[in-house]
Each structure stands twice: as structure tokens, then as C-alpha cells.
Amino acid sequence: GESVGLHLPTLSVQEGDNSIINCAYSNSASDYFIWYKQESGKGPQFIIDIRSNMDKRQGQRVTVLLNKTVKHLSLQIAATQPGDSAVYFCAESGPSGYSTLTFGKGTMLLVSP
């Protein structure tokens, strides 16, 4: 299948390691931040979101951290698995939910068995 990961920053990890993917966002007025996972040949899939009044949110094996001071967002994946291999995008929306999504540059995560 085709890959949208060409020319993207790449993070290579071993299975079982923890992964951290970073994102710098542009609009200090953004209210919602979302992480998407995109596998080859598929559309983006929602992973987790966080609102601007929070600095941390946890899901199943994933944690999103938001640092509004430096406009930085990170996605932590615990015990990374080969199935986590994909391109990860952060997206921002705001200042209200009526605003459209703006996607950042993606990061390709490669997990070796």
C-alpha cells in the first residue's frame, strides 16, 4: 500500500519500549488538541484529545501532555507494539469547537519486534 510517511521525521523503537511523539502547535487560542494515527492506505484514526484547560489526559496505553506556555503537545505510548507503527499527526481546533481542524506535520513511528 502507499505510504504517507515519506520524508517525515521518524521515530524507531523496539517493541515494549515507551514512545514519545512531539508536536509544536501554532495558534495560542486553540482550544482542542487531537492526536490521530494514520496507517498506510487508511484515513486518520482518532487516538485521544485534550482541551486547553487541561495539561494531561490518559487513555489506554496513551497519554497526552499539553504545555501551553511553549505551545507543545506530546503523545506518550506505553509498551509500544508493532501494531502501533504508523504516522501520527497532531491537530488543533479553536478557539471554539466551531473552528476547523489544522493538522501539524506528522511523525512516522516504526516499531521493531
Add this chain to the structure above:
Amino acid sequence: EAGVAQSPRYKIIEKRQSVAFWCNPISGHATLYWYQQILGQGPKLLIQFQNNGVVDDSQLPKDRFSAERLKGVDSTLKIQPAKLEDSAVYLCASSLAWTQFYNEQFFGPGTRLTVL
């Protein structure tokens, strides 16, 4: 629950030809989005519909791109005439509503367009 359906999955055309893409959103979703994703980049919104009305088409190249959602359900995106730089994946997404609170967008698999 069925996801967002798109067709065709792949299309190869020559420059200056026309092409059309079709999208059927998740049943009951009022809001529909078309995105363009150039290789190696994140998706860029082209147009957003709320039911059959256009909410945002500020990034749609209107001299060559058009989209419609006549009955407020499925939608078509057309390019006429195509240029080499239109080569990309065209993604359709839908969400339950468009409100002041963020509504999760669900994406289809996309149509990969190659313009030769």
C-alpha cells in the same frame, strides 16, 4: 457501525482531465468534510458542509474544484481541469454535528489521485 465510505480508492488521470470523488458519511452525521493530503503532509481542509450547506470553503481552489452535498447525505468532489499538483489523497470525514463543542471527525480511507 459502518464507517465513512469513499470511491474510487485509486484514480490515475492526465492533466487537464476531469475527475470526481464520492463520499458517503456515517449515517446520521450532519457535518461532512473534504481534505486534501499531499504525500508527507497532514490533511488540509478543502470544504466543510453542515447538512447541505457550505460552512467553510475558504481553502477550496474554486477555479477548478467544486463540491456538492445536495440531499445532505453523500457528497461529490470534482476537479476540472486537473493539474499535476492536484496529485494527493482526498479524504472525506464526517462528524455528528457542528457545535461549539468539538465533535470527533471520522475519516474514510481516501482516494489516491495521480495526475500525469
